[in-house]
Amino acid sequence: MTPAVRVQDLDVTLDGTHVLRGVDLAASKGEWVNIIGPNGAGKTTLLRALLGLVAFDGEIVIDGLSDRRRSARARKVAYVPQTPVIPPGMLVADYVLLGRTPHRGVFAAETANDRRIAAEVLVRLDLGGFGERTVQSLSGGERQRAVMGRALAQQADVLLLDEPTTALDLGHQQDVLELVDALRRERGLTVIATLHDLTLAARYGDRIAILARGRVAETGPPAEVLTVQNIAEHFGANVRIVDDPEGPVIVPTAAASAQNGDQP
């Protein structure tokens, strides 16, 4: 089976700094891959390269398409940024309709089909009655769903999530990730997400890739990648792994400070 996303030998240099070096990554259709790694490892840059927002060397093929033109890319890949810009005064309906931009072109108006898709997305995300409200007036969780709605309206097969849970409390974190999982199953979406919370990454991902110092250090199923040794090596953290039926649970241990000196 051809993978939905294939990244090969990806190099990105930003302002003279070699941020990504020889990154290889693949995700098959319908798969959920979580990218974890310490701060500054290049996680967001990897997502931005997938979106075609930064210049890169190497190859990125999405759904058989290696076209670097933005509009073509935007029909294949939708993006939920870590801190979305919420435009003042913009209505939720207009905001979700922005997701139709790559389909309608710069100058054209939305078609009835665009509006039908956006309406359907709003209902699916329990925002049915919110179309005439401004995005700003929504609560944190509702806002996150509106951003998700814009991405869904894009009808792209690949969904990129950059720390989708950062600003949310535990309940809303679960809501968002459950929603992504449900949508993935309904629509066969391929999900690539960066996550800080390793336990959540283990629970919601089919596979995990550890990105460290601009390279993919480890990749595989959560139970294989999230080992005490890997976490110590790449995060400089001392943890205990508790096996749970739903996946490994990562528990930080108090001895961290004593052993930290050994970590690179």
Added chain:
Amino acid sequence: MSDPQHSGGPGTVLQASGLRPRSLMAGLAAAAVAVVAGLTIGPVDIAAHRVALQLLDGLPGLTIDSGLSDAHAAIVEQIRLPRVVLGLLVGATLSVSGATYQGAFRNPLADPYLLGIAAGAGLGATIAITSNLGDGAGVFDAVPLAAFAGALISVTVSYVAGHLGGRSTASLILAGIAVASFLTACQTYVLQANSDAFRQIFAWILGRIATSGWSEPALMLPYFVVTVVVVLRYRRALDVLAVGDEEAAALGLEPRRIRLIVVLAASLGAAAAVSVSGLIGFVGIIVPHTVRLAFGSSNRLVLPLSILFGGAFMVLADLAARTALSPAELPIGVVTAFLGAPFFVLVLRTSRREIW
């Protein structure tokens, strides 16, 4: 999954924000009221219906007796009408330019005046006038072209300097103020060095909607058309730019290219407006923000309505300027500053809240 037809939302089919007939009618009505007021009110009051008949009489193939004396007919056709038309064009252009800058820079306080664009255009025009490069007539006269060059230089410098100081609302405006001060100082220097042109240019600095027949409206018209056509074409793209460059690019657009095009178009119009009517401040802020408050924030309605309400606003401001101290005339820049400065403070307050 529930049926979208029964989503419970207001209306069952999702509608995008746009120009509704009701708001379009409001804009047209405002412009019509302003035109009627501008044509009928003045040192000589002329009845509206006679003005209407006189204008119909002017149409090719129509001969109507309006009942106006020749002198009154001349006041309507040769003095007031060109002035009203110029007011419409200048007001519409400055307003739509302001709305465009606000959208392109995602900055509620951006306008031709505060970004230093007007000052740049002013310096360009002053240099052209003092060096006798043009006589202010004709579309390709040196004065508007020099003003355009000055406008482009100043908007570029403001934008780059504002970026160096961070990307906040404040840094762009501070940079604009610095650029405007510098250019105004340059202009003063040029003026002092050419004191014979002082009176002419000083009157122009304060702003005026004065016409000598149809030459000013004729000069302004093509610039107005180009600006409006380009900017309106990009109204939907400007709505996408509202989510920032990164997200707009992820939605498939080229934000920098779009910004470059609309800023060029807005600057072209603003420069032409400055070259025919001097430095008229705050219009580019007052009108778009009032439209946003009244009708909504989408550029699909803010841009076209700014044209209509901007034209109306300028004609009425000009009416106030020429009647408040009649028979003396106030510079129109004084009128707009009277209204605009308090409004500016209001925008500063509300910009932290919802409308922008």
